[in-house]
Amino acid sequence: MKSIVFTLLILWMVPSYMGAQKAEFGVLLPSDIQLKECSFEKDAAAVVIFDKGNSWFVNTDDGFELRFDRHIRIKIFNEAAFDQGEFEIPLFQDDDDKEKVGEIEGYTFNFEDGRLMQIPLERKNVFEEKINKNWYTKKFAMPNIKRGSVIEIKYSVYSPYYMHLKDWEFQTDIPTMYSEYTVNMIPFYSYRYRIQGASRMDHFKSYEKSGFGRKFSGIPFNDMVYEFGLKNVPSFKDESFISSRNDYIKKIDFQLSEINYPQGYSKQFMNTWPDMAEELLDYTNFGRYLRKAEKWGVKTFAYLLEKSEEDRLDAVLNYMKEAYKWNGYSGKSARSSFKEFNQKLAGNSGNINLSTIGALRAVGLKASPVIISTRDNGKVSDDFPYSNLFNYVLALVEADGKMRLVDATEDMCPNNLIPSRCINGKGFIVEEDSESWVTISNSAISIEEYNLAIEINLKEDKLQGRLMAKSTGYLALNERGEYHNDKGKLEKEFMQKGFNLIENINVVNLYEMALPFKYNFEFTHSYDRIDNQLVISPFINLAEQENPFKQEKRALPIDLIYLKGNRYISTINIPEGYEIEELPSSHSITNENVMFSYIAAVKGDQIQIISSYSFKKANYSAEQYKDLKNFMNTVTSKTNSKIILTKVAEEVVAL
Incomplete structure (x- = not known):
């Protein structure tokens, strides 16, 4: 009877990683104490020295129980990683049974005044929290974490659910010097597995466990052991605009494929x-x-x-x-x-x-x-x-x-x-x-549009006007939902942008889901006056102030979820006695990926600025990131351009 089924070609028959030392719980190595930085990620705030998991089947009166053991040791370099001392252990339950965690032990080690101080995790600091009907967690935080601390914990999870053979993540948000997962398989359950993010293991080993075997229903057997290890795993950079970290981290997933019953028959589980x-x-x-x-x-x-x-x-x-x-x-x-x-x-x-x-x-x-x-x-x-x-x-x-x-x-x-x-x-x-x-996609673009009609009140030294806004698609869904749940939130957002609302926001189509979500209100807003010049921002803080693509380099694809765009229209009356000193120039960009248009025009005593941009795709490759960043640099710079109005010099009439 098979104890594990491979879904990938095994190309990992390489010598075991020699860094996978046997670590005794509670006993540090000199190298753990002396470690000052991560050798392969020097700016890291902490590093996982090792993280080891072990899953195996324990005989019970009713058959088998899955047991998962974990042992992890972390070195803290600075305050930015103090949260690495907070742990959560997710546990599954149903109406009949539940997973249980036991034997939680932990120490914080600090080297002070030439002495190694060992502070244990106390049981009173381990808490249980219900998540929902089927999940709860055990939570705890390690004590007395400082710069240079070494954190070490170990625990065991006991599970009656043979479907729930633990998956394993080799990668976290801090670098890992060595991560190893060992699974001890028995001939009565077969699992398939899938490895993500690694084309080969630094350590892979499979062998039949030696020594005295075990028995179940009179059938003798030995465990088959599989060891998976990776060394020098970089931290996962949780970049913006990605689908999910679960799509990119280095991990291994297991799926039950077959039960082999002692009576001699088998049950397949979704093999195709x-x-x-x-x-x-x-x-x-x-x-x-x-x-x-x-x-x-x-x-x-x-x-x-x-x-x-x-x-x-x-x-x-x-x-x-x-x-x-x-x-x-x-x-x-x-x-x-x-x-x-x-x-x-x-x-x-x-x-x-x-x-x-x-x-x-x-x-x-x-x-x-x-x-x-x-x-x-x-x-x-x-x-x-x-x-x-x-x-x-x-x-x-x-x-x-x-x-x-x-x-x-x-x-x-x-x-x-x-x-x-x-x-x-x-x-x-x-x-x-x-x-x-x-x-699964949606070809319709979601648009947010702001239309401003602005007067410059010279006596009160402020802008006053009316804003009419509308959104469509997913942007409408998001705004409609936010406003429905918290009617004051929309007003607060505009007040944070410097708007003084003269009246309450008038909302249109709140419950007409198929129609655009609309709202409007009258407002006042400040502007800058420098000597005899007025400096006006035509979109008065509505346009994005910063480029959302902030990283210098990008390793992962960009996922915007859906097609989206923005449109800003501003009509500004030029006050009597003033003329245009500076008006932003028009500009446009159009290609297969993006579109941007900025048009500035003067009609009589009115200035009209129309700016719109859109993304023509919901997904872009990492190689296109630089172009998207440059595009949004142009968009944010242009949409935040200023209009300068200068007071017309009064003519001196000679007597």
Whole structure:
């Protein structure tokens, strides 16, 4: 019987990394104390000296329990890394059982006055915090951390869930000198694994454990041991505009592929995409849930059958959004039964969207579940069906000959959009014998527009005017949601930009989700006066003041999520007795990636400035980063240009 199944070609048969020393807990090496900086990342505020994990199966009266042991040692160089002494251990639970953590031990070592001080972690400083129905954490912070401290902890997690063989992250937000994960496999469970971010291991070793073997149900066996190690792992630079750190960190993921029973038969777990689809379609909280939802939909939505397909689709989505509340939890399957969901009128994304699919089928529309991974969960690959990488479900619907991805979790989201958290690569269509995927994207651009009408009040030495703003697409969704949840937040944002609101903000289309979100208000604002000159900023702090692309270099692709753009229009009346001293010149940039237009014109006693820019793609390669940064340097510089008005000299009339 196999104890592990390889999904990658093993090219790592290299000598074991000699830095993988056996470390005794609580006993430092002289090199740990003397370490002043990370040799391969000298500006790092701390370094992981080593991080070792070990997963193995423990015999119990009922079979096996998974045990995971971790031992980590960290050197602190300065105050910026004091938070490295804060730890959280995530633990899973369900209605029947839970993972438990035990044997948490830790020390902070400080070298003071020629002596090594050892301060232990006290049990009273370990806390438990509930996250949601299925997750809780153990949290603790190491004591007395200073410059030069060495932190060391170890703990064990006991899990009754054989599906939850621990994954391992070799990379964190500080550099790691050595990271090693050991898995001890037994012949009764087979797992596939996937390595991300590393083409080879610095240390890989596999062997059968020697010594006295073990027995289960009268079958003797020895553990097969697999060791994975990486040395000198750089810190992960969490760059802006990326999909998720989970897409890029160096890590290894495991997926149960087979159970080999002592009685001599085996059970396969989703070894192909059609297998995974079949497994889901037969699962109580997925396929069977769908069938119950469809039966419910036949009774509930019979009145829609005479409408057009598009109208049926919108009616079902509107009903689901109004009648049911998303509880904030993601899931590719339903978390509660269909009966409980209808009693509480609330559930996770699986409850809501699987019910929606059932209802759409009930009104005669072709609708299929599409399982995806949300942005914070990382992208999925079609290389191998790792079901645990998926954490959400959408509906793929055909209406009036057009295919659409829809979601019913957010009542503020228009029916032609899915939440931006779902725009993450592609999704797997769950149908019988399916190997089909759908790309998740949105081709419509989201625009934010500001239109200013400005008068210069010389007597009170201030600008006064009216702002009319509107947004579309995802920008409208974001603003509509923020305003709906906190009506004062929008006013505070303008006040922080120097606006004095003469009246309350007048909001238009707050609940008309398919229309642009609009608002307007009258205001006053300051300007600069230097001797006989007025210095006016035409967009008065509305345009971006700084380039959002701040890094000098970029290693990762740029992910803007969706197409977006901004437009600013300002009309300024020139006060009597003043003339234009300086007016910004017009400028434009247009290529396959971006667009920028800046037009300055004078019509009579009015100046009109129109500035707009947009990104023509949602995703750009790292190689295009320099061009994007230069583009936004131009945009921010130009949109923040000043107009200078000079007082006209009074004519002296000779008597």
